[in-house]
Amino acid sequence: MESLSFLDTAEKGNQTNNGTELPQNNNPYFELDAQEMALIIIPVFIFVISIFGLTGNGTVVWFLGFRMNRNPFTTFILNLAIADLGVLICTISLMIVLTVFEFSPTLESIAWLTLLCISTFFFYITGQFLLTAISVDRCVSVLFPIWHRCHRPQHLSTIVCALIWILTFLSIGLCSYASLAYLFEKQFFFLFVFLIPPVLCFPLMIISTVILLIKVCFRSQQRKKGRVLRAILLALLFFLFFAFTFSFMILLLLLGFDISEPSLIVGHLCSCLNSSVNPLIYFLVGRKKHSRSKESMKVALQRLFKEEEHGRAELELQVRNQI
Incomplete structure (x- = not known):
């Protein structure tokens, strides 16, 4: 399950399959210590959490993609859910292929490991x-609400999401090709994956989180609006904790x-939790407080994401009245 071992496995597998058999462990007797138990138990937790995360993110994708009219905010949320869904699918697939590889190491399983690692x-x-x-x-919506509601380019969210997908695909693809073709050491690939994005993303996230906390927690007028900003704040806080732990390791x-x-392995667990927690946040923030009846996730998501549309309509009406 170690991320850095996947491409090493591919390299060693290619070398051993050129003329010799892959090494196998012939000792059928071994004792499990605490470390080995952790290597068994934690992947089980990763698998279970990934199943719940797949269900939650799949529900978000289905609801925002096919059951609700999208707005600039839900376009971002939909793309984030798709990315988290991809991480979890690749994580489960990696666990399955890695298990098969342990019992039957073949060139085909090595190729799948490499492909799934890069996809993750x-x-x-x-x-x-x-x-x-x-x-x-x-x-920006908190600091400049009138511009954000009334003058923001209509398709800006779609353009930003498309650029993120395309540029990330090109960057990962070129780095993966260069690493596998031995054009440069594969350490550069991992430095790009785990150093460049945090350097670019974490400062912006921390600044945005602090601003949103100040606006939401210390100003009663913003606190009344509530749900969407609280959901984003929680998502940011969980991301900064879980993703930073994995990248830092x-x-x-x-x-x-x-x-x-x-x-x-604990770092992988944090990464899995990061990709699984957002649908739970949407549900808990979107449901009615002190409600005795059980609400479905669909109802909670609808209440949460409809708030954005109502807020946009109210602000546009206020601007028109002022004019």
Whole structure:
């Protein structure tokens, strides 16, 4: 499950299959210590969390993509849910292929491991950039509400999302090709994946989070509007905690620090939680407080995302009345 071992596995597999058999462990007896137990238990948690995350993100994609008219805000949320869905699908697929590889190491399984590893990085980085765009968009909507509601370009969200997908695909594709073709050391690939996006994204997210906290928590007028901003704040806080933990561990490993394999597995667990938690946030923030009746996720999502449309209509009406 160690991220940095996937491309190493591909490299060693190609070398051993050129003329010799892949090495196998012939010792059928072994004892499980605490570290080995962690390597078994934590992947089980990752698998279970990924299943729930797939269900939640799939519901968000289905609802925003096919059951609700999209606006600039929900366009961002839809693309973020697609990116998280891709991370979770690749994570589950990696676990399955890695299990098969342990029992039957073949060139085909090595190729699948490499492809799934690169795909996971692609969706992971795309999600970082999308959440950064969402945080900046919400920050602008709070600081300059009239411009954001009335003068913001209509298709700006769609253009930004398209550019993020295309540029990330080209960057990951070129770096992956150069790394696998030995044009440069694969450490540069991982430095790009785990250093460049955090350097670009984390400062913007932190600044946006602080501004939103000040506007929402310390101003009663903003606190009454509530749901959408609270959902984005929670998503940003969880992302900064979970994604930073995973990226920080990988960076320490790349810089030569000794990071144990269970710690890296915990990093994978944090990444999985980051991709799974957003639908739960939307549901908890969107549902009615103190409601005795059980609400479906569809109703909670509709209440949450309809607030954006109502707020836009109210502000446009106020501007027209002032004019």
